[in-house]
Amino acid sequence: VILLIAAAGVYFYKPAEEKPFIAAREVLNVLGGVMKDVPNAIEVADSSPFYALIATPLAVHYDKEGDREIIPMYIKNMTNPSRAVIRTEQMVGRFIDLVIDGKKSPKEVSLELAEKYWGKSDLALIIKDDKEGYEVGLVATPIASYLSVPVIVTDKIDSSVIKTLSKLKVRYILICGNLSTNAFKSYKIETPDDALNITIDLVEEKFGKVGYITLANPIDAWPPRVLDKKTVTIGPVEIPSICTTQFVRTVFNFLFKGGEVEIGNFTIPDDYKYALIKFEGINLDSDEVDELRDAVLFYVGIDDPSLPESLQTRGVVAGGTNWGGIPVRDANGHIVKDRFYTEAVLYDMGGKRCKVTASGTWFTRSSGRVMAVVEIDKLGSPVYAMAKKLSVVAPYLTAYHRGILFAREDFAFAPDDNVLTKDMKRCPGYYTQMRNPRLAEPLNRHVFDKIHKPLNALLAKIAGIDLSDLKSLRDHYKNNPIYIALVGDAVVLPQIVYQNYMEPIDEEDPPAYTGGGTPSDFIYGNIDPIPYDWSNLANDTYSYYPYQENIVGRIIGWDAQDVSALVNRVVFYNDIIEKLGDWKETAANLVGGGQDFQRPLVRYFIFGTLLGLTPRGEPMKYWTGYGEMCMKRTTEKVLKPMGFKVLEAYDAEAALCGYSDEALNKIKKSSLLNRIFFRESYMRKLIGRDAVKGREYIKKSNFIWINAHGNQHAFIAPGPSLVAAGFGGPILHKILLQIVPNIMGGFVGPGYSLSSSDYDTRSVENLELGPSFIWIESCTVGRIEGVYPTESGFQAFIHAGAAAIVASSTGSNIAGGYLEPKRHKYDLPWTVWKAYINTTKNMKEGEYPDPHFGYLFYQDMCKELLENKTLGLAFRNARNAYLPKDANWTLWWNPPLPQLLPLSVQSMSHSDSGKFQEMAGKKMRMLKAKYITFQEYALYGDPALNPYVPGETNQIY
Secondary structure (H helix, E strand, C coil): CHHHHHHHHHHHCCCCCCCCCCCCCEEEEECEEECCCCCCCCCEEECCCCHHHHHHHHHHCCCCCCHHHHHHHCEEECCCCCCCHHHHHHCCCCCCEECCCCCCCCHHEEEHHHHEEEEECCEEEEECCCCCHHHHHHHHHHHHHHHHEEEEEEEEHHHHHHHHHHHHHCCEEEEEEECCCCCCEEECCCCCHHHHHHHHHHHHHHHHCCCCEEEECCCHCCCCCCEEEEEEEEEEEEEEECCCHHHHHHHHHHHHCCEEEEEEEEEEECCCCCEEEEEEEEEECCCCCHHHEEEEEEEEEECCCCCCCCHHHHHCCEECCCCCCCEEEEECCCEEEEEEEEEEEEEEECCCCEEEEEEECCCCCCCCEEEEEEEEECCCCCCCCCCCCCHHHHHHHHHCCCCCCEEEEEHCCCCCCCCCCCCCCCCCCCCCCCCCCHHHHHHHHHHHHHHHHHHHHHHHHCCCCCCCHHHHHHHHHHHHHEEEEECCCCCCCCCCCEECCCCCCCCCCCCCCCCCCCEEEEHHHCCEEEECCCCCCCCEEECCCCCCEEEEEECCCCEEEHHHHHHHHHCCCCHHHHHHHHHHHHEEECCCCCCHHHHHHHHHHHHHHCCCCCCCCEECCCCCCCCHHHHHHHHHHHHHHCCCCCEEEHHHHHHHEECCCCHHHHHHHHCCHHHHCCHHHHHHHEEEEECCCCHHHHHHEEEEECCCCCCCCCCCCCCCHHCCCCCCCCCHHHHCCHHHCCCCCHHCCHHHHHHCEEEEEEHHHCCCCCCCEEEECCCEEEEEEECCCCHHHHHHHHHHHEEEEEEECCCCCCCCCCCCCCCCCCCCHHHHHHHHHHHHHHHHCCCCCCHHHHHHHHHHHHHHHCCCCCCCHHHHHHHHHHHHHCCCCCCEECCCCCCCCCCCHHHHHHHCHHHHHHHHEEECHHHHHHHHHHHHEEEEEECCCCCCCCCCCCCCC
């Protein structure tokens, strides 16, 4: 009977229905893994984007209590490793005992690492080994770090995967991509936004709140397919030297041979809708480059008379072996191949002929040989990241900061048939508005609709505020700012470009060398911009002046290698600076010449009215003492109060590198006139190796302020004092100093070539810097829109070891270039001297001229840093303080002079005289210029870095 009852019970028993696995915060937070070992440091091959995702939970992971363990993880090209990575490995100093060298598949690597380093894990993150898997898995990878669980990458969940997971006693899996299995309870993460929402819930459950958002774009790891390609080799071709130390010969070459020489051409095949141009220009006579800094500039224009002249000459390529070039060096650092390399995508330009021109500067030759190699690739789609695979670093950075990762493909912008202007026209040409200004309006609309609006929606979700209540959202983040790190270039995470009245977005006459408008990251931190207003005076909805609510920094570099090196310098910042001794107590204050401006009436009549060399009203670079006083004020009122020992250098002394005695002797012997007029002893005092301090000072310094004239590739510290030198001794030098400032902004003279290879990419990339914070106060050097990464002047500093940089994307403002009192438009010698004496007297009593424009921005940022703020928060607060402080100040306006440009371009870019006359007549607020100052600067680096400041209160270090 008992058996019958029992049997009946079995027959009628219905087991409880098994609950499905749901990736809810309370479920995930009780799951986790237990590691049996961890490596000291990891190298990961850059050959597959999945290797970094696999290694991330090994490199950064948390226990049940939320305590973090972090180890270095470097992305590395195993055949051509970046010097930035090698140096950072040395600076961090941890033995690398795990190398993922790319010889095994992501599947093999992930299974081996799971078995080697995990003892047990309740959960695993499974990512499909394809593009769609990467898009979702990229965003989901921080989950693996927060739960200390392995990442498995595979094309299918087969017996080998099941075997490894079973060994680890895995019960649950999160799946990213088109995979399935019945072996484990699984949850399918369908989209990147699904992964984002899970991460938000987990971070809030585990750490209390979301305080850090990383923006990235998975498309930078998946370049478009190359459907076809052709290669064109141009040269060798011999071209004349236009070195200004051989001034007579250079003038002759300009007049009779031209400053730029056409060396060849190529044609884009008719059916190449999206043509990737890979351009390499080579200086074949480079045996004296290390010593004399010879250089060649290359340009590629579109041979189409219907286009503006600037696009016909430099609408595709503009740069050179010094300005934008990264050479090939031997083991001792000597240049063995002096080259310039860049890439650009052209849309719908099939059949167009492109003209290649070059100009060369050889100090001891009358001519030199050049060549170019052009590869033209037919792409299957238009979105092509210039900085490759940066997104692979984003999960490591995000997990380190206990943050969330917001990544979408559609953040990217590139012209195609669907990108139309307001009048419904397509935008064939260059891939950004830098050399294709018709793209500005559709680009800005894209940034607003595809990035700003979704980011606001995410911020509203995090804050628990209805998105329609924009004022409450704005007020919340004004008082509770969140960190937003942008990991990507300006293709995959584009900038908004504001109109700029001095350097306008101009379809009829675009400034093709440097680009028009003011590209800016400001919108990434701004909750309430007036919709679709990107005018020069663009304002916000709920404040009188524009206001950045959130804390923004862009983490950028040449490629994933450089960005991983940068992130590791941030993560292990304190470990690094502990070894650097006096470095962390030292600041460099380097101020270039050519920032003193006068308006001498008699000279305007001679050089303007009679000779036509200087527009009436354009400021002339004559001494007033302004630059020197700005340097002293920065030392005494900014850097010394921060506790720094300050190293000062002004004008030519602030240059990066001086010339050796042997180099100066070679220049002297290079021609008959130089043997007569080039005074070695005089030039040695001005620009000799012992006279120049820039390299020495920046290598020694934690904080670095550099103020100089520049462009996107370079900036130069020496002003007219060096440009006017090199032809005679002190007497002739003084005479030329009265002439040079009147010609093309003071950039043309016998000594120009001695300064043009100053802080350029070629000279800077090989430096060995500490993890410095650098503010570069120079025109355009911070521009990334339309600039290939290795062409970028500021990115060479990041490659060399800097931790963070602030730089401008357009022409930067100078606060008049004069000293007070200045009561009249035109200057007389005694009024200039009176102002100088008055200022000097006041400074001895501790009263300094007030800072304005970038100097004010920097001063306020440093004050914030002194109060233990992070770089991003200090930058945000200083930006928001700027306009209320400076908007009502009036000045005798001196606009930015023509930017640092090649000699052959200067005459084409000279400023319009009417503009200067209109603005020069009285003291004015110049509010448009001040809005440019507000918009133009970007913080390049981790916004959450808190740098060491000797006098800082509540010092963390």
